Amino acid sequence: MQPLLRVENLVKLYAAGRSASSKDKLTALDGVSLSIPSGETLALVGESGSGKSTLALCIACLEPPTSGSVWFEGIDAAALGENQQCLLRPQIQLVFQDPASSLNPRWTALDIVSEPFLVQGRFTKPDRAVRALQLLDLVAIPRKMAARRADELSGGQKQRLAIARALALEPKLLILDEALSALDCSVQAQISNLLLDLQSSLGLTYLFITHDFAIAAHMADQIAVMYQGRIVESGPSEKILSSPNHEATRSLMAATPRFIETPGVLVHF
Amino acid sequence: MPLLEVKNLHVSYSARSGEVCPALAGVNFDLGPGEILGVLGESGSGKSTLAAALLRLLPSNGRIQKGLVLFEGKNLLEVSPQDLRKIRGGRIGLIFQEPSSSLHPTLQIGQQVSDVLAAHEYLARRALNEKTSQLLASVFPVDAERISRSYPHELSGGQRQRVLIAQAIACGPSLVVADEPTASLDPTTQKEILQLFGTLRQKLGLAMILITHNPALLAGLADRILVLYAGRVAEIGPAAKVLSSAQHPYTAALLRCLPTDFAEGQSARKTRLPVIPGEPPDLSLHDRGCQFEPRCTERMAVCQCDEPAVNAVGELHEVSCFKFAG
Numbered sequence: 001m002q003p004l005l006r007v008e009n010l011v012k013l014y015a016a017g018r019s020a021s022s023k024d025k026l027t028a029l030d031g032v033s034l035s036i037p038s039g040e041t042l043a044l045v046g047e048s049g050s051g052k053s054t055l056a057l058c059i060a061c062l063e064p065p066t067s068g069s070v071w072f073e074g075i076d077a078a079a080l081g082e083n084q085q086c087l088l089r090p091q092i093q094l095v096f097q098d099p100a101s102s103l104n105p106r107w108t109a110l111d112i113v114s115e116p117f118l119v120q121g122r123f124t125k126p127d128r129a130v131r132a133l134q135l136l137d138l139v140a141i142p143r144k145m146a147a148r149r150a151d152e153l154s155g156g157q158k159q160r161l162a163i164a165r166a167l168a169l170e171p172k173l174l175i176l177d178e179a180l181s182a183l184d185c186s187v188q189a190q191i192s193n194l195l196l197d198l199q200s201s202l203g204l205t206y207l208f209i210t211h212d213f214a215i216a217a218h219m220a221d222q223i224a225v226m227y228q229g230r231i232v233e234s235g236p237s238e239k240i241l242s243s244p245n246h247e248a249t250r251s252l253m254a255a256t257p258r259f260i261e262t263p264g265v266l267v268h269f
Numbered sequence: 270m271p272l273l274e275v276k277n278l279h280v281s282y283s284a285r286s287g288e289v290c291p292a293l294a295g296v297n298f299d300l301g302p303g304e305i306l307g308v309l310g311e312s313g314s315g316k317s318t319l320a321a322a323l324l325r326l327l328p329s330n331g332r333i334q335k336g337l338v339l340f341e342g343k344n345l346l347e348v349s350p351q352d353l354r355k356i357r358g359g360r361i362g363l364i365f366q367e368p369s370s371s372l373h374p375t376l377q378i379g380q381q382v383s384d385v386l387a388a389h390e391y392l393a394r395r396a397l398n399e400k401t402s403q404l405l406a407s408v409f410p411v412d413a414e415r416i417s418r419s420y421p422h423e424l425s426g427g428q429r430q431r432v433l434i435a436q437a438i439a440c441g442p443s444l445v446v447a448d449e450p451t452a453s454l455d456p457t458t459q460k461e462i463l464q465l466f467g468t469l470r471q472k473l474g475l476a477m478i479l480i481t482h483n484p485a486l487l488a489g490l491a492d493r494i495l496v497l498y499a500g501r502v503a504e505i506g507p508a509a510k511v512l513s514s515a516q517h518p519y520t521a522a523l524l525r526c527l528p529t530d531f532a533e534g535q536s537a538r539k540t541r542l543p544v545i546p547g548e549p550p551d552l553s554l555h556d557r558g559c560q561f562e563p564r565c566t567e568r569m570a571v572c573q574c575d576e577p578a579v580n581a582v583g584e585l586h587e588v589s590c591f592k593f594a595g
Contacts, residue, residue: 047455047457154312154548154549184482185311185527186523186545189526189544193542196540197541212456218528218537218542219539220538252457254460255459256456257456257459257486258485258527258528
């Protein structure tokens with residue numbers, strides 16, 4: 001059975017010099033390959049500057065790769081024309097790290113989750129309202145908050161709203177770019193439970209980008225470690241966590257502070 | 270004698286409508302010289318208000334209603350503005366969360382560190398430069414000279430945070446207050462900064478108040494932990510005790526939220542984590558009773574009516590909860 005997403009040798013170069021004619025290039029992605037079976041979660045772990053967010057943008061067809069392919073359900077998304085990519089984009093949605101900047105603070109919760117319908121020209125006005133309320137139910141935002149502005153919501157509620165918006169167009173793949181990183185611990189637990197529930201009820205596939213190995217260990221079937229634009233190690237979570245090979249993997253694991261409740265000591269992997 | 274004694278601190282904010290919202294209520298704690306106190310609290314707990322209130326740095330709509338903040342024997346809430354200015358940066362260093370917005374974008378790093386020294390000490394140019402170099406070398410083991418000549422935008426997040434630390438310790442304070450100092454940093458950098466705090470405590474005998482929402486950061490670094498919930502001290506005690514056998518229902522529930530150690534049980538992967546139901550309270554509603562009661566799995570009838578008093582549950586370990594009322 002083919003994977004939902006297969007990335008093959010993706011390369012992304014950005015112009016790096018100061019002048020427009022400069023030939024200096026920054027290699028953000030240096031031949032990245034990965035695949036995610038439908039319904040599973042791949043955690044992409046790496047530090048800032050490793051290329052994780054660039055990879056997310058290329059997969060979501062928001063940045064054209066310099067070379068390489070992004071196979072989504074057997075179609076090379078990166079090679080499609082703009083019009084065809086527009087048809088594909090609803091299938092791949094993004095949730096970002098900071099809901100305060102990814103949501104318009106002056107829009108109401110209802111407007112925010114309805115926006116994708118408007119952009120894609122779907123449904124009549126009454127239908128949009130009904131579906132928007134159903135989306136709020138899906139992420140456990142009480143309907144009485146529907147008329148509240150985004151800046152009136154708590155951090156956890158904002159992130160739920162961002163997830164609801166991402167689910168509006170019934171995507172198959174959700175790319176979560178550090179979606180839990182800015183949340184308090186207790187809220188992280190609530191949102192990670194929500195994501196697990198949604199995955200199981202809607203059959204979603206997740207590309208879960210994080211720098212936190214503890215969260216990756218908890219949420220993911222597979223882990224891929226990025227370092228300087230390359231995937232240096234990848235495989236099933238158990239394998240990566242029990243016997244990491246690459247130096248980058250080991251150093252990231254060692255830097256993840258977790259503690260075991262008894263006896264209350266700081267543990268690095 | 271404790272370095273810092275906070276007694277019955279009450280802080281509130283006024284909304285434009287005139288409504289008063291209590292942000293801290295009855296906060297008590299001590300800090301000894303060279304001690305690291307971890308203040309553990311989530312959003313809305315009042316932890317940043319506490320950091321600001323200690324040095325009277327609240328915004329214009331914030332008010333310290335009552336309480337004492339005794340530092341080296343002086344009540345910081347009553348000292349003159351001139352004396353307070355000498356204490357801020359001089360005797361108490363401050364490190365805030367966003368290193369990018371705390372540094373001047375168009376001054377070189379060396380200049381920014383010298384400025385802190387110059388504000389508090391009378392030093393001749395050469396002595397000032399030497400001391401600046403030493404400070405930068407203490408936080409940048411390699412490359413201090415190059416960093417000194419750099420601008421903030423040329424540095425990484427972790428490097429900027431080190432500069433803030435250099436500024437905070439510049440005048441040899443006895444206490445540093447750090448509010449979420451590693452929040453925006455990568456794990457490797459975060460680990461380095463926490464290690465740097467440990468080293469500075471050892472070398473300089475520095476006391477620290479380390480404010481964070483992540484309990485894992487405090488394990489192995491803090492001597493004691495104070496848990497804040499809804500502006501009240503829920504629990505305070507030795508770090509190892511609070512983390513391994515938390516007594517307050519909120520602390521215990523918070524620690525249970527953390528993803529479990531993977532090695533302990535592979536079946537823990539992709540299972541639901543225990544959560545604290547609901548949300549932190551809206552303090553402007555002035556609800557009676559224990560603030561955690563609506564979300565507490567161990568609540569009793571009395572919890573709805575009164576605020577719990579402080580009870581000792583062990584050596585230097587106190588909890589505000591009716592479970593332990595005599």
